[in-house]
Amino acid sequence: MDAFLSVFNISVLVPWLLAMVLGIFVGGIPGLTATMAVALIVPLTYHMAPIAGLAMIIGVSFTSIFAGDIPATFLRVPGTPASGAAVLDGYEMNKQGLGSLAISLDLVCSSIGGVIGILILIFISPVLAGFALKFTHFEYFWLGVMGLSMSAVISKGSKTKGVISMVLGVLVSTIGIDIATGYPRFAFKNAELMGGISFIPVMIGLFGISEVFRSLQNLENLSESAVGIRISTSFKAVWKLVIKHFRLILQSSILGNLIGALPGAGADIAAWVAYGAAKRTSKNSDKFGKGCVEGVIAPTSANNAALGGTWIPALVFGIPGDTITSIVLGAMLMYGLKPGPLIFEGERFLINQIFSVGIISQFFLLFIGYLGIKAYTQIFKFPRNVVYAGIILFSIVGSYAIRNSVFDVGVVLVFGLLGFGMEKVDIPLPPMILGLILGPMIEENLRVGLIKTDGSFLPFLSRPISFVMFMIVVVMFFWDPIKKIIMQRKKAGKGGTNNE
Amino acid sequence: MKRIILLICLLMLVFGGLFAEGQKEVTFPNKPVTIVCPWSAGGGTDRTARFIADLLSAELGQPVQVVNKTGGAGAVGHNAAATAAPDGYTLGNLTFEVNTLKYLGYSDITPADFKSVLQFNQDAAAVTVSADSPYNTVKELLEAVKKEPAGTFVFSGSGIGTVWDLARIAMLDKYGIDPNRVKYVPSQGAAPAITELLGNHVDVITCSYPEVAPQVEAGKLKTLAVMADERNPQFADIPTLKEQGIDWSYGTWRGFAVPDDTPDDVLKVLQDAMKKVVESKEYIDFMNSNGFGIEIRIGAEFDSYMMEQFAGLADIFELAGYGN
Numbered sequence: 001m002d003a004f005l006s007v008f009n010i011s012v013l014v015p016w017l018l019a020m021v022l023g024i025f026v027g028g029i030p031g032l033t034a035t036m037a038v039a040l041i042v043p044l045t046y047h048m049a050p051i052a053g054l055a056m057i058i059g060v061s062f063t064s065i066f067a068g069d070i071p072a073t074f075l076r077v078p079g080t081p082a083s084g085a086a087v088l089d090g091y092e093m094n095k096q097g098l099g100s101l102a103i104s105l106d107l108v109c110s111s112i113g114g115v116i117g118i119l120i121l122i123f124i125s126p127v128l129a130g131f132a133l134k135f136t137h138f139e140y141f142w143l144g145v146m147g148l149s150m151s152a153v154i155s156k157g158s159k160t161k162g163v164i165s166m167v168l169g170v171l172v173s174t175i176g177i178d179i180a181t182g183y184p185r186f187a188f189k190n191a192e193l194m195g196g197i198s199f200i201p202v203m204i205g206l207f208g209i210s211e212v213f214r215s216l217q218n219l220e221n222l223s224e225s226a227v228g229i230r231i232s233t234s235f236k237a238v239w240k241l242v243i244k245h246f247r248l249i250l251q252s253s254i255l256g257n258l259i260g261a262l263p264g265a266g267a268d269i270a271a272w273v274a275y276g277a278a279k280r281t282s283k284n285s286d287k288f289g290k291g292c293v294e295g296v297i298a299p300t301s302a303n304n305a306a307l308g309g310t311w312i313p314a315l316v317f318g319i320p321g322d323t324i325t326s327i328v329l330g331a332m333l334m335y336g337l338k339p340g341p342l343i344f345e346g347e348r349f350l351i352n353q354i355f356s357v358g359i360i361s362q363f364f365l366l367f368i369g370y371l372g373i374k375a376y377t378q379i380f381k382f383p384r385n386v387v388y389a390g391i392i393l394f395s396i397v398g399s400y401a402i403r404n405s406v407f408d409v410g411v412v413l414v415f416g417l418l419g420f421g422m423e424k425v426d427i428p429l430p431p432m433i434l435g436l437i438l439g440p441m442i443e444e445n446l447r448v449g450l451i452k453t454d455g456s457f458l459p460f461l462s463r464p465i466s467f468v469m470f471m472i473v474v475v476m477f478f479w480d481p482i483k484k485i486i487m488q489r490k491k492a493g494k495g496g497t498n499n500e
Numbered sequence: 501m502k503r504i505i506l507l508i509c510l511l512m513l514v515f516g517g518l519f520a521e522g523q524k525e526v527t528f529p530n531k532p533v534t535i536v537c538p539w540s541a542g543g544g545t546d547r548t549a550r551f552i553a554d555l556l557s558a559e560l561g562q563p564v565q566v567v568n569k570t571g572g573a574g575a576v577g578h579n580a581a582a583t584a585a586p587d588g589y590t591l592g593n594l595t596f597e598v599n600t601l602k603y604l605g606y607s608d609i610t611p612a613d614f615k616s617v618l619q620f621n622q623d624a625a626a627v628t629v630s631a632d633s634p635y636n637t638v639k640e641l642l643e644a645v646k647k648e649p650a651g652t653f654v655f656s657g658s659g660i661g662t663v664w665d666l667a668r669i670a671m672l673d674k675y676g677i678d679p680n681r682v683k684y685v686p687s688q689g690a691a692p693a694i695t696e697l698l699g700n701h702v703d704v705i706t707c708s709y710p711e712v713a714p715q716v717e718a719g720k721l722k723t724l725a726v727m728a729d730e731r732n733p734q735f736a737d738i739p740t741l742k743e744q745g746i747d748w749s750y751g752t753w754r755g756f757a758v759p760d761d762t763p764d765d766v767l768k769v770l771q772d773a774m775k776k777v778v779e780s781k782e783y784i785d786f787m788n789s790n791g792f793g794i795e796i797r798i799g800a801e802f803d804s805y806m807m808e809q810f811a812g813l814a815d816i817f818e819l820a821g822y823g824n
Contacts (some may be wrong), residue, residue, distance in 0.1 A: 039541035133699040182660030191579040195571020318714045319695045327542030340714025
């Protein structure tokens with residue numbers, strides 16, 4: 001309790017809130033990621049009390065992950081990698097004039113997801129961290145396969161076209177240095193290609209830039225404001241939805257948190273998997289991707305819950321759960337703390353302070369996030385031609401900022417054109433992103449796993465966790481055909497649909 | 501009226517330009533200096549670079565900014581630093597990997613493409629096993645590697661052809677073991693390798709001691725030896741490989757360099773400023789609290805250190821069978 005009250009200190013609160021406001025800007029600008037925000041903040045915190053520095057880091061990471069959903073919802077430009085999945089239904093809802101409902105729902109779900117994530121961190125982190133250590137290449141391989149199978153789930157329309165898109169993503173991911181042998185693939189002695197095609201500029205190009213190209217086709221309505229409807233939110237409506245779908249929020253948050261707790265997977269994968277799982281378990285699965293609220297709830301609850309998860313291995317074992325916590329572990333050394341297994345015993349008070357900051361940040365997020373939405377919607381009121389020019393400008397600046405490389409700017413433009421072309425022929429874009437993120441995860445874990453076993457596939461099946469994950473993949477694969485048969489049998493009975 | 505203001509503005513522009521032009525000849529530096537860091541923001545190299553940038557800025561009287569140009573196992577950043585304008589305004593934050601790029605076929609850049617400012621850090625490789633491992637010295641461990649069938653022991657530490665991998669290969673070779681007798685699990689850096697060791701998925705890792713220190717202090721892992729010439733006073737209870745009868749020391753380092761064509765007087769300004777930085781108390785405190793080892797080699801000394809290491813790597817890459 002002392003720890004809880006101690007964070008309401010002016011020397012903690014001021015930098016904390018400022019960092020959260022910064023997160024809204026960073027997250028909202030495509031290409032500037034939560035990780036980057038944390039890396040920039042850390043040098044400022046060296047002369048502060050440890051808890052003030054940590055509060056800044058925690059605050060900025062939560063707000064920027066949420067703020068990434070704002071341009072994702074209104075402009076189809078994911079602000080951070082973790083917002084990729086939020087594009088799917090959020091932007092569809094916006095097209096139907098429900099953008100403000102989507103983003104408010106998003107905000108509330110982000111906060112609830114964040115709280116659930118932190119609660120799991122507080123109460124069962126030692127158990128979960130021990131479980132996460134059991135994961136090695138064999139298990140990560142199946143996790144990747146499970147994720148990739150979601151590409152069938154998230155693609156609208158033709159499954160074949162979904163597969164084409166996914167395979168393209170996987171192929172692009174093979175460019176660069178191969179981790180299993182250290183051999184540069186498809187790099188042609190070019191240092192930039194050696195570094196691989198990073199997926200953030202691809203995502204900005206595929207979704208954001210292609211959308212701008214699309215609107216350029218018919219040069220009408222350019223002087224109208226980009227987001228036509230007035231941004232006014234009835235929190236009552238949001239509340240109703242939250243209560244109605246609370247089970248889904250819980251499910252997505254727990255799933256997101258578990259994935260976040262694995263050192264080999266973070267908030268971006270968590271959001272996609274939660275989306276896929278929501279569609280699998282939903283009664284309205286045919287509405288996903290067409291602007292349904294469940295498609296907004298699942299990824300946005302999961303990505304903020306995953307952040308709490310990434311702190312689990314970081315606090316329990318001192319091993320990073322993602323890029324943000326790896327920076328945090330470095331910063332802790334600067335504060336004179338020794339991150340690692342001993343921190344739980346040695347620094348109990350600080351740990352309690354971290355937990356308190358985590359929980360309180362979610363309430364601040366509600367408030368600051370709401371102001372953030374208001375601020376951004378002011379921008380979206382500008383005429384279309386101004387906003388679209390702004391998207392291009394910020395996309396270019398943001399993609400340059402990732403690695404300070406002009407090459408990545410080219411990547412954005414190339415994939416903008418590609419995305420435009422793909423949508424022309426009805427090839428869905430999300431599977432390509434998934435292929436790009438998960439391709440390396442699957443390949444690396446399969447091949448390194450095989451190095452470990454001298455080429456034997458047995459451990460991929462015989463280890464308990466990997467066997468369970470394999471079975472889940474099998475069940476998911478056969479679920480649809482089986483469901484179809486059952487549905488046909490049931491056809492006599494009337495199928496009621498739930499309308500939102 | 502407007503015309504007069506315009507005229508004044510124009511005159512200011514012209515003379516301002518001339519003034520700036522005149523200054524350039526007199527003093528270096530007269531505009532911000534950039535440090536190119538080949539590794540990502542928030543990592544060890546980036547944090548040291550940013551800390552030094554602050555101190556360097558005070559010495560030079562000009563802003564010093566750190567720019568991360570990452571990717572290609574360091575190839576992108578080292579390339580950018582080597583091919584920058586040789587005017588002293590772009591410094592490369594070199595790391596050990598500059599020696600390996602050519603061998604691995606990632607780039608044609610070698611240490612010969614740079615003129616050294618100074619080296620400011622060195623961290624020796626350490627051999628670490630799980631706390632419940634039956635081996636207490638590197639000798640015991642390597643004897644077991646010799647005796648058991650090939651492929652029994654699984655090593656990890658970092659990616660293929662990285663400093664920790666190369667240190668391992670040479671250590672095995674020095675003990676008369678074919679490096680291929682052990683399996684090597686490549687990972688993306690030391691942190692995932694530590695995770696693998698904690699989960700008992702690998703047997704031995706090679707990486708710097710500060711990276712495993714928290715786990716060792718918590719009794720989860722134990723470090724058998726560091727590959728240094730002498731014990732490190734910061735962790736004096738850890739023996740060196742040499743004490744255990746294996747004549748081998750290796751480690752990573754960080755330093756600053758400029759493109760090879762940079763004029764000597766400019767280099768000297770940078771060197772003098774940097775010398776003051778690395779002798780400062782703030783710098784020493786920073787390195788100590790982060791667990792980074794301090795090793796200063798200035799100018800030519802650093803150049804010859806790099807070139808010697810670069811030449812020595814030919815044998816190790818041959819042993820490993822990596823690259824071309």
